[in-house]
Structures are given as structure tokens and as C-alpha cells.
Amino acid sequence: MAWLTKSLNSSLGKKLLMAITGLFLISFLIVHCGLNATIFLNDGGVAFNEGAEFMGTNPIIRVMEIVLFAGLLLHIFDGLRLWLDNKKKRPVSYAVVDGAANSKWYSRSMGLLGTLLLLFLIIHLKHFWYFSRLTNDLTEAHTLYNEMQIVFESPIVVIIYVLGCISLGYHLLHGFQSAFQSLGWNHPKYSPTIKSIGAIYAVVISATFASMPIAFYFHLIH
Amino acid sequence: MEGHLNLTLKIWRQKNAQTAGKFETYQVSGISTDMSFLEMIDVLNNRLIEEGDDPVAFDHDCREGICGMCSMYINGRPHGPNRGVTTCQLHMRSFKDGETITVEPWRASAFPVIKDLVVNRSAFDRIIAAGGFISVNTGNAQDANNLPINKDNADDAFAAAACIGCGACVAACKNASAMLFTSAKISQLALLPQGQIEAATRAQAMVAQMDEEGFGACSNTGACEAECPKGISIENIARMNREYFSATFSSK
Numbered sequence: 001m002a003w004l005t006k007s008l009n010s011s012l013g014k015k016l017l018m019a020i021t022g023l024f025l026i027s028f029l030i031v032h033c034g035l036n037a038t039i040f041l042n043d044g045g046v047a048f049n050e051g052a053e054f055m056g057t058n059p060i061i062r063v064m065e066i067v068l069f070a071g072l073l074l075h076i077f078d079g080l081r082l083w084l085d086n087k088k089k090r091p092v093s094y095a096v097v098d099g100a101a102n103s104k105w106y107s108r109s110m111g112l113l114g115t116l117l118l119l120f121l122i123i124h125l126k127h128f129w130y131f132s133r134l135t136n137d138l139t140e141a142h143t144l145y146n147e148m149q150i151v152f153e154s155p156i157v158v159i160i161y162v163l164g165c166i167s168l169g170y171h172l173l174h175g176f177q178s179a180f181q182s183l184g185w186n187h188p189k190y191s192p193t194i195k196s197i198g199a200i201y202a203v204v205i206s207a208t209f210a211s212m213p214i215a216f217y218f219h220l221i222h
Numbered sequence: 223m224e225g226h227l228n229l230t231l232k233i234w235r236q237k238n239a240q241t242a243g244k245f246e247t248y249q250v251s252g253i254s255t256d257m258s259f260l261e262m263i264d265v266l267n268n269r270l271i272e273e274g275d276d277p278v279a280f281d282h283d284c285r286e287g288i289c290g291m292c293s294m295y296i297n298g299r300p301h302g303p304n305r306g307v308t309t310c311q312l313h314m315r316s317f318k319d320g321e322t323i324t325v326e327p328w329r330a331s332a333f334p335v336i337k338d339l340v341v342n343r344s345a346f347d348r349i350i351a352a353g354g355f356i357s358v359n360t361g362n363a364q365d366a367n368n369l370p371i372n373k374d375n376a377d378d379a380f381a382a383a384a385c386i387g388c389g390a391c392v393a394a395c396k397n398a399s400a401m402l403f404t405s406a407k408i409s410q411l412a413l414l415p416q417g418q419i420e421a422a423t424r425a426q427a428m429v430a431q432m433d434e435e436g437f438g439a440c441s442n443t444g445a446c447e448a449e450c451p452k453g454i455s456i457e458n459i460a461r462m463n464r465e466y467f468s469a470t471f472s473s474k
Contacts, residue, residue: 007470011399011439012429012463082439086397089438091331095232095245096324098298099396102448108396110441178442184467186460 012182014082019182021075022175026201028068029172033205036212042221045145052144056132076118083111106170107178113171120164127151152216161213169206176201227253227314230322231266233278239334239342245324255315259302260285260292262314279338287311287451290386293393294339295326300390300449308388308451328389330398332436345435346387346403352431353424354407356416370415379413382406384452391446391454397438402446404432405462406454412465422473425465 007013038047132138176198215221228251236243267277283291292309296302302312333341391402411417447456
């Protein structure tokens with residue numbers, strides 16, 4: 001197996017790992033976003049709570065939850081490793097850099113956006129994952145939907161969530177198509193489609209997520 | 223129409239790899255807008271020599287945009303403000319009268335400064351030596367259409383082979399990555415039937431050498447492609463990824 005670890009520890013291998021874990025997290029976000037969007041049914045959270053109940057009790061989902069955390073940690077670890085490696089490659093920095101002339105700011109700021117996302121994620125997990133998995137506070141009378149209503153009463157929390165979603169949107173805008181490039185999937189027939197889907201995905205996912213705390217805060221859903 | 227410019231130059235001066243460098247400011251006047259950027263530096267150097275000062279060291283050779291020697295990082299971009307050109311093909315009409323121009327060497331740990339604006343790019347030579355060759359005898363020039371090469375592949379191989387090894391990709395990359403260079407050198411052979419014999423080992427050997435030289439990883443920002451004077455596409459980087467990973471799993 002030395003050949004595999006050697007390959008995965010190369011500059012290309014680190015990016016492969018980043019791409020695979022990234023695409024896995026992208027697939028998770030579809031499930032997460034789709035399930036949460038049931039709050040917009042305006043049924044008092046009945047459908048949402050049913051979904052949450054399923055996600056919290058189904059054994060396959062519970063196993064996937066562990067896989068998800070593993071994927072997330074691998075993505076973070078690999079990103080950190082790449083960032084530490086890469087910043088050593090230019091010990092004397094330029095006095096003048098015109099980055100905007102040749103690339104998008106968010107493509108150059110994936111480490112920063114990822115760090116913001118991680119900070120947001122810690123707050124987010126404390127709010128809902130900790131509440132539903134590690135405390136006994138989740139009851140028939142106090143559902144996950146109720147908890148969302150309570151959490152999003154705070155304007156500061158809503159602002160943090162919206163900023164988190166903006167970071168997510170830009171992270172995905174670059175990350176989605178970048179993952180395919182790292183996997184070697186650059187093809188005149190498919191690449192334009194991949195880029196378009198990536199852009200639509202980034203906007204739809206981040207905008208849908210961002211609309212949730214806003215909707216709760218302004219009591220647009222009940 | 224020819225005009226004349228008065229410019230302020232902030233140029234990186236560094237005696238050798240061991241000493242620390244710093245910016246020196248120079249005023250140049252009466253610079254013709256028809257001059258190339260290198261000729262403008264020549265004018266400055268003539269004056270420095272006459273004044274008994276050390277002229278600014280910079281790499282240059284053909285001065286017609288094909289050798290890849292000139293390597294200045296001008297106002298925050300490799301080869302200056304224009305796309306698809308080397309510094310020798312950058313003309314002073316691209317600048318405004320009274321402008322301050324900052325000139326730096328390529329910055330990368332794999333490209334140590336030799337003197338002033340001259341950097342050592344022999345890391346590129348070692349990457350090519352690691353696998354950028356074929357060991358079949360290609361013989362004399364063949365008659366047209368004698369070789370089983372698809373026209374599109376031949377065109378792509380030729381486009382990759384247009385790389386002049388100037389290092390602008392490394393200079394532009396936020397990670398000082400040599401992916402565009404290495405992938406071009408892999409692609410020009412991977413696309414042709416003559417290159418298939420070493421296909422499994424080539425990508426592995428060249429990537430290993432690239433990592434050993436201290437170049438960074440790829441963030442897929444596309445800065446390299448945008449700044450490449452020869453317009454090398456990052457499709458080559460994707461091809462290198464495919465070559466490398468298929469070699470990882472299929473090689474013995």
C-alpha cells in the first residue's frame with residue numbers, strides 16, 4: 001500500500017482527496033438542504049420533524065453520519081495540510097500583486113472561506129446537532145422545529161447564519177468545478193455544463209439555507 | 223504615434239542568493255512608447271554603467287517572445303499588464319506618463335534569485351529530465367499522414383508543446399505551483415502514440431520531481447492559464463491528473 005499513500009501524499013494526491021471529500025460533502029448538502037426546505041411547506045414543521053426523526057433514528061443514516069464527520073474532518077485536515085504546504089512555497093512575497101487580473105478572489109481564498117465555514121459549523125453544530133443528539137431536550141413538546149424557532153429569534157444568530165451561507169456559496173462556487181478539475185474531468189463537452197451546474201448549485205444551496213433563519217426571524221413561516 | 227514617457231521605476235536589487243535584497247527607485251525620462259520593456263531597462267542600465275553603478279541584472283535572449291528567458295514581475299503580474307506576451311514583447315505604450323512601475327523577480331522557493339531580477343529556473347530542467355522524453359527512435363521526418371495521430375490530438379499536443387518554460391505560471395500562482403508547466407510537458411507526449419511507451423512512469427516521475435523541487439499544489443484558480451504568454455490551457459493539468467492517477471493504479 002506504500003504506492004497509494006505515496007500517491008495520496010503527492011501534491012496531486014492531496015488535491016484528489018480534497019475533491020473526493022468535497023464532492024461527498026456537496027452530496028450531503030443536497031440532502032440537508034432538501035430536508036430543511038420542508039419548513040417552507042408552512043405546516044408547523046410536521047414534515048420537517050418527521051424527516052428529522054428519520055435522520056436521527058435510521059441506522060443506515062446514523063452510520064452515514066459517522067462517515068460524514070470522517071469526510072468533513074478529512075476535508076479540513078487535507079485543506080489545512082495544503083495551506084501549510086503551499087504557503088512555504090513563496091518565502092519572499094511580492095510587493096505588488098494584481099490578483100484580480102488573472103483569477104477570481106474566491107478561488108484564491110478557499111482557505112479563508114473554509115475557515116469561516118468551520119467557525120460557522122461549530123456554532124451550527126452546537127445549536128442543532130448537539131441539541132438533538134447529545135442532550136435529552138428533544139421531546140414531542142419541544143421539537144427540532146421549535147428549537148429552530150427559538151434559535152432564530154436572535155438577530156445576531158441570523159446574521160451569523162447568513163454570513164455563513166455567503167461563505168458557503170463562494171466556497172461552492174469555486175469548489176464544485178474545481179473538484180472536477182482535480183479529478184481530471186476537464187472536457188470540452190462536459191466542462192461548460194459542470195461549471196454551470198456548479199454555479200447554480202452554489203447559488204441555490206446557499207440562498208435556500210440563508211432564507212431559513214431569515215424566514216424564522218421575520219415569522220414568515222409558522 | 224510615438225510619444226515619450228517619464229517614469230519612476232521601483233526595481234528589486236539583490237546582490238546574490240545569500241544577501242537580502244531591497245527595492246531601489248530610479249527615474250527614467252524620454253522613454254519612447256515604441257520601446258519594449260527590456261529596451262527601457264537597457265536605457266536605464268546604460269546610464270547606470272556611465273555613472274559607475276551596477277546595472278540591473280535581468281534575463282533575456284531572443285527578444286522576440288519565443289525563448290522564455292525574460293522573467294519580470296511587473297506591477298503585480300508576470301510579464302506585465304498585457305496577456306499572451308513575454309516582457310520583451312511588452313511595449314512602453316502600455317504605460318502612462320508619470321507612472322510608477324514596480325519590477326520584481328519571480329518569487330518562488332523553487333526559483334531562487336541569482337541576482338536582481340534573474341532567478342534560477344533549473345528546477346524546470348530537472349522536471350523534464352525526470353520523464354519529459356521518449357526513448358523510441360522517431361527517425362527522419364515522415365511523409366504526411368503516415369503516423370497514426372488524430373488531427374485534434376496532434377493540435378493539442380502542439381499547443382502544449384508551445385510552452386517556452388518561462389515560469390510565468392509559477393510566478394502567477396498563489397502557491398508557486400508548476401502544474402501548468404509540468405502538465406504541458408506531460409501532455410505534449412501523452413497525446414502522441416510515441417509517448418505511450420513511458421506513459422505510466424512519466425507522470426509519476428515528473429510529478430515526484432516537481433514536488434521535490436518545492437513547487438506548490440494547485441488551487442485551480444486559473445491564474446497560470448491567464449498569465450501564460452503561450453496560452454497553455456489548464457485542460458493540460460486535468461490531463462496530468464488523469465495520467466498520474468491512472469498510473470498510480472495501473473503501474474507495477
